[in-house]
Amino acid sequence: DTEVTQTPKHLVMGMTNKKSLKCEQHMGHRAMYWYKQKAKKPPELMFVYSYEKLSINESVPSRFSPECPNSSLLNLHLHALQPEDSALYLCASSQGTWLAANNEQFFGPGTRLTVL
Amino acid sequence: DAKTTQPTSMDCAEGRAANLPCNHSTISGNEYVYWYRQIHSQGPQYIIHGLKNNETNEMASLIITEDRKSSTLILPHATLRDTAVYYCIVSSNDYKLSFGAGTTVTVRA
Numbered sequence: 001d002t003e004v005t006q007t008p009k010h011l012v013m014g015m016t017n018k019k020s021l022k023c024e025q026h027m028g029h030r031a032m033y034w035y036k037q038k039a040k041k042p043p044e045l046m047f048v049y050s051y052e053k054l055s056i057n058e059s060v061p062s063r064f065s066p067e068c069p070n071s072s073l074l075n076l077h078l079h080a081l082q083p084e085d086s087a088l089y090l091c092a093s094s095q096g097t098w099l100a101a102n103n104e105q106f107f108g109p110g111t112r113l114t115v116l
Numbered sequence: 117d118a119k120t121t122q123p124t125s126m127d128c129a130e131g132r133a134a135n136l137p138c139n140h141s142t143i144s145g146n147e148y149v150y151w152y153r154q155i156h157s158q159g160p161q162y163i164i165h166g167l168k169n170n171e172t173n174e175m176a177s178l179i180i181t182e183d184r185k186s187s188t189l190i191l192p193h194a195t196l197r198d199t200a201v202y203y204c205i206v207s208s209n210d211y212k213l214s215f216g217a218g219t220t221v222t223v224r225a
Contacts, residue, residue: 033211042201042216092160094211096211098210098211103211105152105160107160107161
């Protein structure tokens, strides 16, 4: 299995809602990532988990809360979002060896989030 | 990580080779060159990476100049399905991939 799956594909939420995005991989990868991509812009890194521990937080607002329950799963909990948070949220995974030689990241299809 | 410079866009003809340039003049010795592409509305897809030797896989070839200040991604026989944004990224020994603006490649029949 060489896929990264993400659910849901689309999500519409109000500013007072709480929702979660889910990501799963079964490649035995030990690093998992959340990226945010606004329309016509490149992906921007948000969080990195390495061996189920948060290793990088790119100064993301606290209304985004990541969670890594186990090595195959990654969640992104959303609360009190703003309309400008509407974007494509991408999950990725990689081997997690901290070596640039092995840093191929495998991306999921993304969740398209709309905040009303 | 070193920054990269790519052309904003390029066209190529179906069935012909597509040569995508990338400048990374400030690359340091331990940094690899990675190429990804993103087809519209999909997640980015890894293509190939290299340190200093030329690399080839089933998708593409990567040619890195001897001074490592630039590289070229070659799609040997472009198809309409290769229409995408192509990102050249320089990565060192951490988990970060910093995506630049990329090159929008349009393959025309």
